[in-house]
Amino acid sequence: MALADLSRTELEAELAAADEAYSAFAARGLALDITRGKPGVDQLDLSDALLTAVTGGDTRSRDGVDVRNYGGLEGLPEIREIFGELLRIPAEQLLAQGNSSLTLMHQALSFALLHGTVDGDGPWAGGPRRMLCPVPGYDRHFALAEALGFELVSVPTDEEGPVLSAVEELVAADPSIKGMWLVPMYSNPTGVSLSEERARAVLAMETAAPDFRLLWDNAYGIHHLRSPEAPMLDVLGMAQDAGRPHRVWVFASTSKITHAGAGVAFFAGSPDTIAWFTEHLGAGSIGPDKINQLRHARFFGDADGVRRHMARHAELIRPKFEIVTEKLEAGLAGAGAATWTDPDGGYFITLTVMPGTADRVVKLAGEAGVKLTPAGSTHPYGLDPDDAVIRIAPTMPTLDEVAAAAEGLAVCVRRAACEKLLAD
Incomplete structure (x- = not known):
């Protein structure tokens, strides 16, 4: 009873x-x-072979680059190809960087605050800014946006993701709403995966802010526990189909795949978005840790190895x-x-x-x-x-x-x- x-x-x-x-x-x-x-x-322990995957005398990538040296701001092509296949993202639209996708989120938002976006009308820091937060959701997303001066606005979720009617009502009326967090697969903490129908709807919806962004954090996209596996959505292709190619910033990492504190993080977007991100990234970086990227590429071999x-x-x-x-x-x-x-x-x-x-x-x-x-x-x-x-x-x-x-x-x-x- x-x-x-x-x-x-x-x-x-x-x-x-x-x-x-x-x-x-x-x-x-x-x-x-x-x-x-x-x-x-x-x-x-499953990934300890990473520690010996690159040794002295064997430090050149597939295209002959000595990974011990400077350069390669976009990351090694071989690791981008492996995870491009897994994430359904063209390798040329996927950047491989350091160990933390959260750092890439901070950088992308900071660049937008300081410089604006490829399709916006000025730096986000020039006016009020709000961020939609599906709940229950990921505390680190909320803390990051709050630290950068965004007002956090809760939106409810159901078994397909953020409730569309609630999101549409907010974004249509308020140009200060600049983005929405999304964990599209096995979300933190509910485990819900965004349906393709819901994904297409949020990609296509009308927004008062011309530079509205979906922060698409695919942190758990290949962390399946059982079958049937949730499908990986072709989000950049769907954004292109919706006529809003710049709307999505995609993030992912190997942090729970290999060694949590020594993985590889990824950022993806439209070709113009990648050019925008690397332009601003290059002011503060000469290139990521390519030794670690080569370790991962050799350890996995290919997408099937992952x-x-x-x-x-x-x-x-x-x-x-x-x-x-x-x-x-x-x-x-x-x-x-x-x-x-x-x-x-x-x-x-x-x-x-x-x-x-x-x-x-x-x-x-x-x-x-x-x-x-x-x-x-x-x-x-x-x-x-x-x-x-x-x-x-x-x-x-x-x-x-x-x-x-x-x-x-x-x-x-x-x-x-x-x-x-x-x-x-």
Whole structure:
């Protein structure tokens, strides 16, 4: 029976049982951090051959460039070709850079603020600027835009992506809305993949700002957990078809594919956008780390090598997602206290708890030794108006640790729900 249907006496008994279970959970002395989507040690081990993929005397790329030297602002052709195939982007429209796609997002937005875009009417810093933020969404996107002076505007999402009617109403009326964040595949944190119909609609929609941008962060595009795999959309081709070739800035990286702190990040856009980006990039860079790019190209060999590598990742982390679902089901089924996602890819599970209890759940879990991302992180300014959404990142701990954390989390959810119902 759902907790909300119990009598007060029954609820008090449920709370007493939850308190007892919580005390037993806390007594285990766990010290787990599942705040961020980090690869586990076993995942990082999959890429250790990178460390010897380029050795002395063998430092020339396919076209004879000595990767130890300056130059090559666009990145090595071989790594651009491999990931161009995976991302469905022509290699000449894909730049390979340093290890962080977040850095490329910061650079692209900074260039727009200082210089304007290829189709705009001046630098964005010259007036008010707002950024649409699909929620639940990615906290680092929100923090980056806020740090650059954008006002953050929440838009709701459904099973196909941002709710189109809400987005269209905002962008049609307000020229200060300069862009919208999008994680098109296995989004952070819901795992939702943007449908092709929704993608075509946001590419084609009328906007008051002539230089409106979709910041298309394909962070999880090849992070499949099971079949059927979400399709990779030809976003640049669709933008061209819509008559808005410059609307999309595409970002991706290998940060959760190989070594998280030593990967390769990518930026893509229309040919004019690539020329714009490299012009401004060249003022502050003589070229990226080509040794690291050559390591990656040799390690993978080709796009199929990346696909085989990602299948090994999936074998390691799929059981962790499954055990979270199993433990939440065992602890919360029928209670009416929470729902959770069961994604086909990506790095997160979204736990939606009884409104008004997410912060309490996170605090209870933390006090018992399981550190979660703060409640509200999935919303702009860290403020979830319903206090209901919690992001679970199960990849870094061991399977046994994930099982223990999920079991205890279910106890925290049940306890917080009982407290809330008794207080109302």
